[in-house]
Amino acid sequence: MNPPVRKRPSKLAAVVFDLLNPVAFGLFAGALIFDVVYASNADILWMKAAAWMIAIGLIAAIAPRLINLVRVWRPLGGVGRPGDRAAFWLHLVGIVAAIVNAFVHSRDAYAVVPEGVWLSVATVALFVIGNVLVSLQPFAHQEHA
Amino acid sequence: MKPNPWTVLVPTVLAIALSACGERASVDPQKQAGGDPVLPAAQNFLVPPMQVPEGVGWQGDARPTVAAGLKIEKIADKLQHPRQLLTLPNGDVLVVESNGPGQEPVTTPKQLVAGLVKSRSGKGGKGGNRITLLRKDAASGKWVQHVFLERLHSPFGVQLIGDTLYVADTGRVMKYAYAAGATRITDPGRELADLPDTINHHWTKSLLASRDGKKLYVGVGSNSNITENGLAVEYRRAAVLEVDVATGASRVFASGLRNPTGLQWEPKTGKLWAIVNERDEIGADLVPDYMTAVQEGGFYGWPYSYYGQHVDHRVSPQRPDLVAKAIKPDYALASHVAPLGLWFYTGTNLPATYRGGAFIGEHGSWDRSPLSGYKVSYVRFVDGRPTGPIVPVVTGFASADEKSLFGAPVGLAQSADGALLIADDVGNAVWAVTGSGS
Numbered sequence A: 001m002n003p004p005v006r007k008r009p010s011k012l013a014a015v016v017f018d019l020l021n022p023v024a025f026g027l028f029a030g031a032l033i034f035d036v037v038y039a040s041n042a043d044i045l046w047m048k049a050a051a052w053m054i055a056i057g058l059i060a061a062i063a064p065r066l067i068n069l070v071r072v073w074r075p076l077g078g079v080g081r082p083g084d085r086a087a088f089w090l091h092l093v094g095i096v097a098a099i100v101n102a103f104v105h106s107r108d109a110y111a112v113v114p115e116g117v118w119l120s121v122a123t124v125a126l127f128v129i130g131n132v133l134v135s136l137q138p139f140a141h142q143e144h145a
Numbered sequence B: 001m002k003p004n005p006w007t008v009l010v011p012t013v014l015a016i017a018l019s020a021c022g023e024r025a026s027v028d029p030q031k032q033a034g035g036d037p038v039l040p041a042a043q044n045f046l047v048p049p050m051q052v053p054e055g056v057g058w059q060g061d062a063r064p065t066v067a068a069g070l071k072i073e074k075i076a077d078k079l080q081h082p083r084q085l086l087t088l089p090n091g092d093v094l095v096v097e098s099n100g101p102g103q104e105p106v107t108t109p110k111q112l113v114a115g116l117v118k119s120r121s122g123k124g125g126k127g128g129n130r131i132t133l134l135r136k137d138a139a140s141g142k143w144v145q146h147v148f149l150e151r152l153h154s155p156f157g158v159q160l161i162g163d164t165l166y167v168a169d170t171g172r173v174m175k176y177a178y179a180a181g182a183t184r185i186t187d188p189g190r191e192l193a194d195l196p197d198t199i200n201h202h203w204t205k206s207l208l209a210s211r212d213g214k215k216l217y218v219g220v221g222s223n224s225n226i227t228e229n230g231l232a233v234e235y236r237r238a239a240v241l242e243v244d245v246a247t248g249a250s251r252v253f254a255s256g257l258r259n260p261t262g263l264q265w266e267p268k269t270g271k272l273w274a275i276v277n278e279r280d281e282i283g284a285d286l287v288p289d290y291m292t293a294v295q296e297g298g299f300y301g302w303p304y305s306y307y308g309q310h311v312d313h314r315v316s317p318q319r320p321d322l323v324a325k326a327i328k329p330d331y332a333l334a335s336h337v338a339p340l341g342l343w344f345y346t347g348t349n350l351p352a353t354y355r356g357g358a359f360i361g362e363h364g365s366w367d368r369s370p371l372s373g374y375k376v377s378y379v380r381f382v383d384g385r386p387t388g389p390i391v392p393v394v395t396g397f398a399s400a401d402e403k404s405l406f407g408a409p410v411g412l413a414q415s416a417d418g419a420l421l422i423a424d425d426v427g428n429a430v431w432a433v434t435g436s437g438s
Helices: A011-041 A044-073 A082-104 A115-136 B005-019 B109-121 B320-324
Strands: B070-076 B082-087 B093-097 B130-136 B143-149 B157-161 B164-168 B172-177 B190-194 B205-209 B215-220 B239-244 B250-255 B260-265 B272-276 B288-293 B331-335 B339-344 B358-362 B375-382 B385-395 B409-414 B420-424 B429-435
Touching (some): A011 A044, A011 A082, A011 A115, A044 A115, B093 B420, B239 B260, B339 B420, B358 B385, B358 B409
Parallel strands (some): B082 B409
Antiparallel strands (some): B082 B093, B130 B143, B157 B164, B172 B190, B272 B288
């Protein structure tokens, strides 16, 4: 048996998470706004911008979601908190909705409406609920967010 | 530790979502040929179907397969993406070697991916931006190549009126002095008329001179599949333009024709006919490409509807007023076959079966499983109207397993001795089909 090793939270992971996590959320929120604009005025630039935001948002989400996975299910110093676990699943479903939405946004012109709008609503709503749950928890929400 | 239901559920949902995408075609292409094609319901995809065989060219003496009573020979090879053909009065044959100008910007994530997949087929090969002249050597019977006209800009259509050669570059119609028997044009040329030149999603500009030599008809394709680049860039597109040869002035002759790639005069009635590439991504069996007589002032549906009043819901705003007056095309050629060549055969070299009707060069599908097109077909005409089924005449451009592409037919013409000529832009060759008894 190896002697127990005292692990410390990775500073790199903390930095990457804090930088990229809001970027992904911001891009999905921007895509939602642009989708609503496109649904109302059918000016193609908004839909194309939304398609890029969703695609880039998904790439930006990879690292923070993996860091979150480790933090929630392999926490240092005891058991992960219920709010973190709920937020993990909400974010995961939000990401799945965004992946499907990226494909919906590959359709031509107004074929993106209305599914694209609803999927953007779903992603942003799930992220918001997850983030609120984490924020309302007592203690150290920065570390587990 | 018991397995978490999410670890099963999430991948399952994803797998179902993605597999619901690229479905195989279910309608027999023959049922989508003729005046009244079967049109299944339109659907939207998560991932549109894509199947592109890999361009490998013709190995050794390999050649396309021809129907009974015909034979085929290669009359030119090592060309640079030959697209269109024109037989001159002295029997010389012009071969337009060209491909798209590559000016369409990548504006969506989808274009990044689609561009990579399509380039595998060899259809993305670099075009020569030139015209090569083929002349048959009387002694040997071999066709000799001469570089005829260079430094063109994605040319497609070419026509001769008197002693003036007209070439439709992607952005303008150019005119050049031509002397009978010349094997090279040194005239720098002059611009006769400008053509729609932004984006050039569909870049080919097909060209046909009127019988009296006073007008040129130009087929201008749309700037999108179905308005995904906005409606503003569709100005004077998806149309046949009529250019006055004397002044260069032009007007829209007919519209709503998504990509009219071949224009010809039907010999019996003298009417203008076009082959048109229809829209994609609403099904493996939608929408059939077609050929149709083109009426002056006629509107043929794109983008608002197809085959008359079948509304396309991907366009916003909708235009019920235009849908109401959309003309149903005359003859469907099956879905995604990509017709790029049209020729009404008037010779006597081929057997009687092939006289008086239309040959169609089907460049072949990129978004359908199984593949469709990749052949030259024939439709019989009676009294100036297409009649009966569409018959494959020259086949074998793609391998039987649909993985490799040897060639792809584009423009068609008729040689002085009545052979059917086929430009092949994947095999980089020109083929001549003759009666096996000739």
